[in-house]
Amino acid sequence: MLQKKPVLLETSKETSFIRNFMNELVNIAPVVTIYNDNQSAIKIIENCYNKFHKRTKHIEIRYHHIRDLKQNGFINVLYMPTEKMDADMLTKPLGKEKHIRFKENLNILDITV
Structure with missing residues (x-):
């Protein structure tokens, strides 16, 4: 283990x-x-x-x-608080709302073509 x-x-x-x-x-x-x-x-x-x-x-x-x-x-x-830990996006699965919020907080841009 x-x-x-x-x-x-x-x-x-x-x-x-x-x-x-x-x-x-x-x-x-x-x-x-x-x-x-x-x-x-x-x-x-x-x-x-x-x-x-x-x-x-x-x-x-x-x-x-x-x-x-x-x-x-x-x-x-x-x-x-856990809900404000932006780094959680990189370490655990998140719901859609949290993912979007953390992505915006980290200034990650969506560059889909």
Whole structure:
């Protein structure tokens, strides 16, 4: 069975790479904002759960890595509702209305001949 990789972890790793690369090229290391639709993950990253309990004891190093990036000012993780995630068009099947709205938001043009 194919195991799903945590999207927030993969995004933070790519962000770190791009940020470090930009810093080497032009000596700029901006804070990068990552939008996420999982409020629980954001709360864990923001360290709202100082104590581990039944629901968070499974948290592994990957969340500590993201928390470190946020605390060091490298990334900023903000909540965005699933219905507003334009990137969903690229990752999952959508109904016609959502597809059209996301296509317009991403400025994708229909060039049928």
